Amino acid sequence: MTNDEIFSKVQAIIVDQTGEDADKVTMTTNIKQDLDADSLDIFEVINEIEDEFDIKIETEEGIETVSDLVTFVEKQLAEKE
Amino acid sequence: MTGIQIVQSANTVPERVVPNDELNTYMETSDEWISTRTGIKQRHVSTGQTTSDLCTSVAQKLLDQSGWQASDLDFIIVSTMSPDYLTPATAAIVQGRIGATNAFAFDLNAACSGFIYGLKVAEGLLQAPGSRGMLIGGEVLSKLVDWHERSTAVLFGDGAAGVLLENVKSTSSAFLATDLQTIGELGDRLTAGYQPVNSVFAMDSTDPHRQYFEMDGRAVYKFATHQVPESIERAVNQAGLLVDDIDYFILHQANQRILDQIAKRLDQPTDKFLSNVAAYGNTSAASVPILLDEAIQHGTLQRGQTIALGGFGGGLTVGTQIIKY
Numbered sequence: 001m002t003n004d005e006i007f008s009k010v011q012a013i014i015v016d017q018t019g020e021d022a023d024k025v026t027m028t029t030n031i032k033q034d035l036d037a038d039s040l041d042i043f044e045v046i047n048e049i050e051d052e053f054d055i056k057i058e059t060e061e062g063i064e065t066v067s068d069l070v071t072f073v074e075k076q077l078a079e080k081e
Numbered sequence: 082m083t084g085i086q087i088v089q090s091a092n093t094v095p096e097r098v099v100p101n102d103e104l105n106t107y108m109e110t111s112d113e114w115i116s117t118r119t120g121i122k123q124r125h126v127s128t129g130q131t132t133s134d135l136c137t138s139v140a141q142k143l144l145d146q147s148g149w150q151a152s153d154l155d156f157i158i159v160s161t162m163s164p165d166y167l168t169p170a171t172a173a174i175v176q177g178r179i180g181a182t183n184a185f186a187f188d189l190n191a192a193c194s195g196f197i198y199g200l201k202v203a204e205g206l207l208q209a210p211g212s213r214g215m216l217i218g219g220e221v222l223s224k225l226v227d228w229h230e231r232s233t234a235v236l237f238g239d240g241a242a243g244v245l246l247e248n249v250k251s252t253s254s255a256f257l258a259t260d261l262q263t264i265g266e267l268g269d270r271l272t273a274g275y276q277p278v279n280s281v282f283a284m285d286s287t288d289p290h291r292q293y294f295e296m297d298g299r300a301v302y303k304f305a306t307h308q309v310p311e312s313i314e315r316a317v318n319q320a321g322l323l324v325d326d327i328d329y330f331i332l333h334q335a336n337q338r339i340l341d342q343i344a345k346r347l348d349q350p351t352d353k354f355l356s357n358v359a360a361y362g363n364t365s366a367a368s369v370p371i372l373l374d375e376a377i378q379h380g381t382l383q384r385g386q387t388i389a390l391g392g393f394g395g396g397l398t399v400g401t402q403i404i405k406y
Contacts, residue, residue, distance in 0.1 A: 040118055040302065040338050047303045060299070 001077060006053075006070050013048040014066065017041055027067040045069075053077060085207050085246055086254035087406060090374040091142035092242030093135050094125040094361065101235070108231040115235045116359075120337025124238030124362035126223045131165045133174040135241035136219040140179050143215060143245050153213055154184040156206055160195030160218045160366040162273070162395065163225055164188055171219065184215070192271075193333045193394025194261075195366030200390065200402045201259050207248045217243030218366035225273040227293035236335070237294070238362035242370035253385055257403040258320035260312045264397045270300040271395045301397075305339045308399045310346040313389055316401035324349060327403070328386040331376065333393055334358040334368040355381065365394065382406055 011025045018035045031037050031045070046057050049069065055076040063069055100123045101112035115121055127135075136159050144151055159172035172186035191198035196218040203216050219241030226234050275290035309332065317324050324347050332340060337358050344351045357372050364371060369390055376382040386406050393399040 038118055039298070040336075043299045043302045044306070044342065046299070047306065050303075 003070065003074065006073050006077075007066070009052055010049060010066060010069050010073065013052065014045055017044045017048065025066060027065070027070065029066045030064055031066065031069075032064065049073060055080070083210055083248060083250055084252045084255035084405075085204055086249045086252050087373075087377075087404070088245040088247050088249075089143050089147045090242065090244045090370065090377050091139050091146060092240065092367075092371045092374045093138035093142065094238075094240035094371070095127045095130055095135070097126050097128050098123050099126050104231075104235060107228045108234060110231045110235055118336075118338065119236060120356070120358050121235065121362045122359040125240055127221045127239045130221070130239075132159075132161055132163055132219045132221045132241070133165045133171045133178075135221070135239070136161075136171055136175050136217045136243070137178045139217050139219065139241045139243045140175050140215060143243060144179065147245055149213070149245065151179045151181040152183050154181045154215055155212050156203075156214045157181060157184045157186040158189055158199050158203060158214070158216045159186075160189045160191065160199040160216070161220055162190050162192045162195065162365055163220045163222055167276075172217075175217070181215075191366075191392070191398045191400070192396055193335065193363070193365045193368065194392030194396065194398035194400045196369040197259075197390055197392040197400035197402050198261060198398070199366075200256070201261060201400070203246050204256050204259070207246055210248050210250060213245065213247045215243060215245055216370075217241060218368075218370045219243075220365045220367045222294075222363070222365055225292070225294055230293065232298065233294040233296055236363050238364050240361055240364040240367045240371055242367055242374045244370060244373070253405060255405045257322070257387070257405055258316045259400070259402050260316040260319065261400040262308065262312060262398070264304070264308070264399075267300065267304065267397045268395075270297040270304070270397065271295070273395070301394075302336075302339065304397055304399075305335065305393045306342040306346065308397075309343050309391055309393050309401075312399045312401045313343075313347060313391060316389065316403050320403045322387065322403070326387055327353065327389045329376065329382060329388045330354045330391065331369060331372050331388055332391040333363075334361065334372060335363045335394065366392075
């Protein structure tokens with residue numbers, strides 16, 4: 001899966017959970033600050049990502065931007081292969 | 082047709098109300114933080130009433146409302162994770178206080194799913210026409226909460242509620258289907274009330290387990306938002322119904338955000354998901370019967386309607402009971 005494909009899936013999940021417009025969710029978006037998401041929104045986004053990509057995200061620490069999420073997913077998928 | 086009917090319902094909560102803002106006295110938190118993340122505005126907290134006190138009050142109300150004699154009861158079950166004692170059982174204390182001399186009585190612990198598990202057990206005990214039982218969910222969770230730990234203390238409250246159940250001859254009421262699941266391997270994600278081995282023979286005095294509530298928030302959130310919709314779907318299928326056929330979902334009141342997420346996953350309007358978490362917080366085994374009782378007393382729930390009662394929580398346990406009220 002390419003970086004772009006991962007991004008568009010992650011973007012769709014964030015849009016669905018936070019109700020933001022898709023064009024407001026870019027790679028540099030800080031999920032908590034820019035999207036006014038709280039800990040439960042983050043729970044839900046991470047849960048959806050775990051299900052969508054069949055990976056395990058043990059901790060949400062260190063995940064701040066959309067780019068952090070995409071990189072994390074990329075690494076996990078690479079380790080699976 | 083014969084069927085098991087919910088004949089009466091009642092609830093009792095402690096008088097003392099603790100609004101979110103008052104919690105500032107004991108920990109750093111705020112009404113805004115608590116209400117946006119949980120939907121909780123206040124909780125009722127015991128100032129000394131025990132679980133058996135609350136449950137006895139419910140039992141007495143149930144008898145008064147129905148006109149039944151205490152001696153009419155075949156059994157009393159109390160679902161609780163916060164009993165007065167390990168023995169005697171809370172249900173036995175209630176049985177003694179109301180004088181239900183013909184009833185056998187015992188407690189059932191399935192945490193926040195306790196009332197749903199209790200309904201299944203009660204159904205099994207009510208196979209004979211005319212048989213009658215009492216099922217109560219009651220908790221004093223405030224004694225299991227570390228009131229300086231803001232990640233858990235803001236969530237819980239005290240209360241009790243219950244129902245009288247009867248196997249009735251000519252009724253449209255019925256228990257239609259049940260789905261119960263236990264995921265014991267995730268049990269350590271939500272714990273409370275550890276009983277340490279501290280006898281004179283104990284080898285290790287450094288026991289890491291804690292007496293108070295401990296919870297892995299994300300794990301429990303994920304469990305609830307995934308397992309509850311699946312359990313509801315299984316139970317609805319088993320009843321030969323569609324999720325759309327359910328008039329009301331009366332689910333464990335842990336967190337409004339969890340309820341909203343469950344509604345979303347089931348593609349159901351949120352107004353079918355009754356809620357009183359704002360007024361009571363999470364009362365574990367008491368939450369479903371308190372909500373059910375309010376729906377009955379307010380006239381929201383009418384005879385002939387189909388409801389899904391659901392619990393989820395410590396164990397980890399999850400359960401759904403489909404009932405034609």
